[in-house]
Amino acid sequence: MPAAITAEERERDRRSLLDAAETLMYGKGIQAVGMDEICRSSGLSLKRVYALYGSKDDLVAAMLRRRDIRWRSNLAAHVERVADPRERVLAVFDWLRVWFAEPGFRGCAWINAHGELGASSAAVLAEVRTHKSAFHDQLAGWVSAVRPAAVEGVYLLAEGAMVAAGISGTPDAAAEARRAAEVLLSTRS
Structure with a gap:
């Protein structure tokens, strides 16, 4: 035995x-x-x-869950080194640019997983939604300290930059999204 x-x-x-x-x-x-x-x-x-x-779906969900912890922790460590609240938000895009430029970058793992399995795997879809919600909340914490009305716009800029960088294969989308975020953070409404 x-x-x-x-x-x-x-x-x-x-x-x-x-x-x-x-x-x-x-x-x-x-x-x-x-x-x-x-x-x-x-x-x-x-x-x-x-x-x-x-199952393979269970393995994919566990892999995404573990990656989420590491990904959001690395983002937070980078952003929270910045003292100024406005610059903290912009630091998100600086971090994204570095990530996009890493060798082997293939886009956002959660967006990719959703594209491959989101419609057919409840476990994977749940992990993707959990990650995106947690990222939204993390980003909202930083943006709300500057301009609460800009939360959704800044979130969409970050998500859009991830998609664009994954498709284009260049980190340029992060700089463009950063410039747009600066405008959103400065707009008074």
């Missing part, structure tokens, strides 16, 4: 699996990556993978 898997081994396997899934699925697309490829990359058997996550 095989030895029981420890909590530490389970966590190590989960981390390895999520690392492999994120690298492959973000790099190639969710539907383009098969479970066999994820198994090879993670070093785990198919049986072990399905013991950790009951």
Whole structure:
């Protein structure tokens, strides 16, 4: 009888699996990556993978959930180093520009996942909506300190920049969105 898997081994396997899934699925697309490829990359058997996550959709949702925590934490760390509330909002677009310029940038993982599976996977759709809502709320906190009426416009500028950068393959959309955000933050209504 095989030895029981420890909590530490389970966590190590989960981390390895999520690392492999994120690298492959973000790099190639969710539907383009098969479970066999994820198994090879993670070093785990198919049986072990399905013991950790009951379906590919569950794995995708877990990968998106973990990426959300890291993504929003990195954004917050960058933005919250800035003292001035107006400059904090603009720092969001500076951070986006750096992200868009990273090697291997393929657009927003949540927008991509929604495009591939949003209509067919309730688990993935829930993660996409949770992330977008959390990002909206995070951004709203910073924008509200400057001009509450600009929250929705600034959010749409950030989201639009993500889509444009993912399609164009250049970080230029972040600078354009930043300039538009400056106008929204300065407008009096």
